[in-house]
Amino acid sequence: MGVIGRILGAPAATTAIGQTVTAVAEVFTPNATKKMAATHEAYLAALDEFGAEFQYVRPGFFDRMVNGLNRLPRPMLALGTLGLFAYAMVDPDSFTRRMVGLNYVPEPLWWLLAAIVSFYFGAREAHYFRTRPQRTPPAAPAEPRAAEEDNPALAEWRRGDDR
Numbered sequence: 001m002g003v004i005g006r007i008l009g010a011p012a013a014t015t016a017i018g019q020t021v022t023a024v025a026e027v028f029t030p031n032a033t034k035k036m037a038a039t040h041e042a043y044l045a046a047l048d049e050f051g052a053e054f055q056y057v058r059p060g061f062f063d064r065m066v067n068g069l070n071r072l073p074r075p076m077l078a079l080g081t082l083g084l085f086a087y088a089m090v091d092p093d094s095f096t097r098r099m100v101g102l103n104y105v106p107e108p109l110w111w112l113l114a115a116i117v118s119f120y121f122g123a124r125e126a127h128y129f130r131t132r133p134q135r136t137p138p139a140a141p142a143e144p145r146a147a148e149e150d151n152p153a154l155a156e157w158r159r160g161d162d163r
Contacts, residue, residue, distance in 0.1 A: 073120065
């Protein structure tokens with residue numbers, strides 16, 4: 001037995017002192033493994049709680065109404081633009097007066113409208129971009145040298161045969 005064994009006595013005493021030192025050290029510096037395990041358990045508990053909230057989905061009237069309203073802007077913009085063309089042909093004088101009225105809208109208001117519309121459609125595109133299925137790249141051909149064997153000129157060039 002070594003010097004520490006002679007000073008401290010039996011191996012059980014050495015083990016007890018080691019455990020005590022570890023416990024005192026964890027008071028000042030938390031155990032990283034225990035911290036990761038606790039964080040993981042908290043994360044799983046939060047996921048379970050959120051999952052329980054949406055386990056039984058029963059959309060009510062309000063949910064159906066909001067889902068319907070969320071689907072309106074794109075068709076309304078498209079149909080409204082076509083309606084403006086029809087309106088210009090049906091009543092050109094009134095259409096002209098309204099377009100001149102749009103000229104008096106201040107520029108910052110146009111920027112605000114552009115920001116709202118672009119954020120709305122940008123958020124939709126970002127959502128579809130994040131939730132699209134991932135495609136796997138095509139596998140490499142099994143024998144890439146097969147094409148070279150069929151091309152004698154390429155094989156000769158690779159060998160460096162210059163005649």
